[in-house]
Amino acid sequence: MKLEKSTVNIGLEKPLKILHVTDSHLAFVDERDNERKHALARRLSSPEKEKYFYEHLEYGKANCDLIVHTGDLYDFTSQASFDFARKVLADEKLFYAVGNHEFSQYVGEAYEDRAYKMNSFHEMGPGLGVPLFFNSRVFGGVNFVAIDNSYHQFEFWQITRLEKEIKKGLPVVLAMHVPIFEQSLYDYHIKRSGEGSSSYLAGCDEDHLPYDEWRAVEIRPRGATMQMVEFIKSRPSIKAILAGHVHFSFESMLTETLPQFVTGGGYEGIAREITLL
Numbered sequence: 001m002k003l004e005k006s007t008v009n010i011g012l013e014k015p016l017k018i019l020h021v022t023d024s025h026l027a028f029v030d031e032r033d034n035e036r037k038h039a040l041a042r043r044l045s046s047p048e049k050e051k052y053f054y055e056h057l058e059y060g061k062a063n064c065d066l067i068v069h070t071g072d073l074y075d076f077t078s079q080a081s082f083d084f085a086r087k088v089l090a091d092e093k094l095f096y097a098v099g100n101h102e103f104s105q106y107v108g109e110a111y112e113d114r115a116y117k118m119n120s121f122h123e124m125g126p127g128l129g130v131p132l133f134f135n136s137r138v139f140g141g142v143n144f145v146a147i148d149n150s151y152h153q154f155e156f157w158q159i160t161r162l163e164k165e166i167k168k169g170l171p172v173v174l175a176m177h178v179p180i181f182e183q184s185l186y187d188y189h190i191k192r193s194g195e196g197s198s199s200y201l202a203g204c205d206e207d208h209l210p211y212d213e214w215r216a217v218e219i220r221p222r223g224a225t226m227q228m229v230e231f232i233k234s235r236p237s238i239k240a241i242l243a244g245h246v247h248f249s250f251e252s253m254l255t256e257t258l259p260q261f262v263t264g265g266g267y268e269g270i271a272r273e274i275t276l277l
């Protein structure tokens with residue numbers, strides 16, 4: 001496991017240690033899943049990804065107060081992955097924001113919109129045992145709020161819910177799968193992936209969308225998304241954002257006072273220990 005370390009001063013009386021893990025991309029199937037999913041699992045599952053995931057859990061439980069997982073816990077929907085997720089997420093020590101792969105039926109085969117997402121959600125039957133689209137938990141004097149932006153969009157009702165959370169008067173740490181657009185993060189992403197590549201962030205303006213219109217349609221921010229980004233940037237009680245999705249680590253400031261921590265792929269062993277002071 002490769003551990004990175006960061007610190008944020010949010011004015012706590014007693015420091016809190018968070019282990020941020022994201023994008024574990026595990027793959028499970030069993031006799032309830034069809035042959036197409038079995039073939040995918042043969043291609044995508046690996047003992048190394050599982051080893052890293054359990055190392056992260058073990059390290060977080062032994063050394064941190066809370067583990068925050070920001071999605072893509074598994075790679076594609078399957079009955080075996082749902083069972084795995086329910087078991088893992090039942091652990092009180094883990095706080096979770098959902099990723100796009102939690103709704104991916106066969107990995108990259110579909111246009112990802114709300115209808116597709118809800119189809120996958122219904123496939124889960126009783127869900128994954130925790131609220132997937134918005135969740136909050138007060139822990140150690142901090143209000144951890146998870147918001148589903150797994151398809152690069154926010155929804156209006158999530159702004160109303162976040163406003164209610166802010167009214168509790170505690171420092172807020174946001175957990176979400178897709179990072180919010182910030183110029184240096186965007187530039188670094190393009191530099192890593194090469195000229196002509198695309199970045200996949202939430203709240204990109206027209207100049208920063210993928211060139212491929214098929215992808216741009218998914219990512220182009222709708223009204224609620226831009227409104228949520230502005231809302232987040234304007235609330236000083238929001239102290240940090242934890243995100244993943246892009247599979248590399250990057251730390252930058254969304255505003256003068258709001259850091260965004262993007263953590264690399266858990267499937268590669270990366271995790272970030274964040275000390276909240």
Ligand SMILES: [Fe+2]
Nearest residue numbers: 072099100245
């Ligand atoms: Fe993702």
